[in-house]
Amino acid sequence: MSISIDDVHHIARLARLGVTDERAESLVRELNTILTHMDVLSRVDTSGAQPVSGVGAAGLPLRADVGPQIPLDRAREDFAPKMKDGFFLVPRLSTHEDAQES
Amino acid sequence: MTDVLDFSASSLQMAIASGETTARRAVDATFDRMRDVGAGRDGLNILLYQDRHDALTRAVECDADASEQRTRPLNGVPVVVKDNIATSVMPTSCGSKILDGYVSPFAATAIRKLTDAGAIIVAKSNMDEFAMGSSTEHSAFGPAKNPLSHDRVPGGSSGGSAAAVAAGITRIALGSETGGSVRQPAAFCGVVGVKPTYGRVSRFGLVAFASSLDHIGVVGRTVDDAAIGLETISGHDPLDSTSAVEPVPSFRDAAHGGLTGIVIGKPKEYFPDDLDPRIRERCDAALDRLRSLGADVRDVSLPHTKLAIEVYYIIAPAEASSNLARFDGVRYGCRVEGDGLGAMYEATRSNGFGPEVTRRILLGTYVLSAGYYDAYYRKAQQVRGLIAHDFAKVFSSGVHLLFTPTTPTTAFPLGSKADPYEMYLSDIFTVTANLAGVPAMSIPIGRIDGLPVGGQFIASHFDERQMFVAAYALERALGAAALQ
Numbered sequence: 001m002s003i004s005i006d007d008v009h010h011i012a013r014l015a016r017l018g019v020t021d022e023r024a025e026s027l028v029r030e031l032n033t034i035l036t037h038m039d040v041l042s043r044v045d046t047s048g049a050q051p052v053s054g055v056g057a058a059g060l061p062l063r064a065d066v067g068p069q070i071p072l073d074r075a076r077e078d079f080a081p082k083m084k085d086g087f088f089l090v091p092r093l094s095t096h097e098d099a100q101e102s
Numbered sequence: 103m104t105d106v107l108d109f110s111a112s113s114l115q116m117a118i119a120s121g122e123t124t125a126r127r128a129v130d131a132t133f134d135r136m137r138d139v140g141a142g143r144d145g146l147n148i149l150l151y152q153d154r155h156d157a158l159t160r161a162v163e164c165d166a167d168a169s170e171q172r173t174r175p176l177n178g179v180p181v182v183v184k185d186n187i188a189t190s191v192m193p194t195s196c197g198s199k200i201l202d203g204y205v206s207p208f209a210a211t212a213i214r215k216l217t218d219a220g221a222i223i224v225a226k227s228n229m230d231e232f233a234m235g236s237s238t239e240h241s242a243f244g245p246a247k248n249p250l251s252h253d254r255v256p257g258g259s260s261g262g263s264a265a266a267v268a269a270g271i272t273r274i275a276l277g278s279e280t281g282g283s284v285r286q287p288a289a290f291c292g293v294v295g296v297k298p299t300y301g302r303v304s305r306f307g308l309v310a311f312a313s314s315l316d317h318i319g320v321v322g323r324t325v326d327d328a329a330i331g332l333e334t335i336s337g338h339d340p341l342d343s344t345s346a347v348e349p350v351p352s353f354r355d356a357a358h359g360g361l362t363g364i365v366i367g368k369p370k371e372y373f374p375d376d377l378d379p380r381i382r383e384r385c386d387a388a389l390d391r392l393r394s395l396g397a398d399v400r401d402v403s404l405p406h407t408k409l410a411i412e413v414y415y416i417i418a419p420a421e422a423s424s425n426l427a428r429f430d431g432v433r434y435g436c437r438v439e440g441d442g443l444g445a446m447y448e449a450t451r452s453n454g455f456g457p458e459v460t461r462r463i464l465l466g467t468y469v470l471s472a473g474y475y476d477a478y479y480r481k482a483q484q485v486r487g488l489i490a491h492d493f494a495k496v497f498s499s500g501v502h503l504l505f506t507p508t509t510p511t512t513a514f515p516l517g518s519k520a521d522p523y524e525m526y527l528s529d530i531f532t533v534t535a536n537l538a539g540v541p542a543m544s545i546p547i548g549r550i551d552g553l554p555v556g557g558q559f560i561a562s563h564f565d566e567r568q569m570f571v572a573a574y575a576l577e578r579a580l581g582a583a584a585l586q
Contacts, residue, residue, distance in 0.1 A: 007468070008464065010471075011464050011467040011468045011471060012464060014471065015423060015451075015463050015464060016427075016444070016448055016451055017448060017451050017452055017455070017460060017463065017464065018448040018449065018452035019460075027461065027464060030461060030522060031461070031464065031468065033522075033523060034415065034465060034522060035468075037411075037415075037523055038412050038415070038416060038478060040409065041409060041412050041413070041416075041478075041481050041482060041485055042477065044406075044409060044481075046484035046488070049485070049487050049488055050484070050487055051483030051484050051486075051487065052483050052484070052487040052490060053314060053483060054300075054344070061343065070208055070341065071208055071209075071214075072207045072208050073190035073207060073208055073209060074190065074207045076207075078207070079205070079207045090432050091446065
């Protein structure tokens, strides 16, 4: 499998990364070089091998559905760019410009 | 009187407790040493942030005449911390422009445990951006230099931490590992580096790169310094759901253990035909010492080792592409405005991430994308299972420890590895322990042309103590030979 310049632009969009055409061309070469080495895995017999997503001894423990208190050393107001009525203000999803007015 | 910088971590604590010296003297000497070796950005570039004022404030508390304070295990001991472990005093920028100037509102659990034990955090160390690299050349703040040879890399990604200990600034530094980023720089800088079992040390406050592979580890000037550091930060933490509920034995007690009856495996895959013969010779000499101390050395095989780099460089970028999505200019990261929300995300991320991080995010996004998931990501997860099984099989066959070279080469010259894949091969002997979650450590076993060589012990899950028994014994047996 090899990666094309269209693939690079596609995955850059998925990853929310702006990539110039010049950089995309070098990324095609770099990623294909790396992926060529990965192809060795396709020749490994993994029939019966379960995919491993983590190596914790006994999986994740269950806990009550409340998050533990994070011990903050500073008040939220000190590190949030903007707050209103105890909530963080973030850019509006539909139009970023509107968020600046809110 | 002993120079305060010559004290080991434990002897400094005792010297402060007895009144022989003070924490203030230790802190002053530490900052003087930083200046003398040129540890800052205009010199070796191994430290990104220092806070003398805060360190001296802590030192005054450590010197207070309260016996309870003075008996804390690291009371007054200065410690350097990698720049991806959250501290609420100095910035935590992960060696990245996107987090330049970011100060965490909370401290990592490992930091809280250190400061509760009396340690004084004096500086944050340079690193490859978001821990993606093996040389500390991929830092947005410029490459770090190896204090033993200024035209060579200190290794990475915890290169600044290993270099700080090698330069005599502190006896203990915290680093982090995803594929060998504590052990490899420790080997390149001639110091001790230990990666515990996955789950032994809380990851709360460690900025995530690849969550199933990330570990906090410890760099020490000696095995004892590393042991007391790891002992202090280990243990269950409700703030990290992957932290293990396992008792923490005394790693320092391992100094009194012996090797009689201990079986040490020599895995043939870590001694390939093309291994530098001088590294092979240093490892064989170390194995001879271990034999003379009573260990039974056996040849063993971990057949899937040769696939570890490929597996690692699929799984780690895949997890990174997800974890680093939070750096979007809204949740985290220096915002760069654009024409609309999507453009703002792209401008922020493209401006903030360096080339290696960008490459890995794209690689990870690709292997997780529709049509490629099974061929790459799922396949890599399956082979990861085979690698973990290799370790389980060999440790269930009566082998207590494995011994290998830590790295295939000594520290390489700055700028000498332009091909990303060639750089990835620096981790060939270390990534397996991260993939399997088993503990491993590197200790100095000799030098080649003045450059340090590391030998690596690997143990089974939660058997760090056995690893420390062997490391203490080998360190004692090698003595000055480790410096030749």
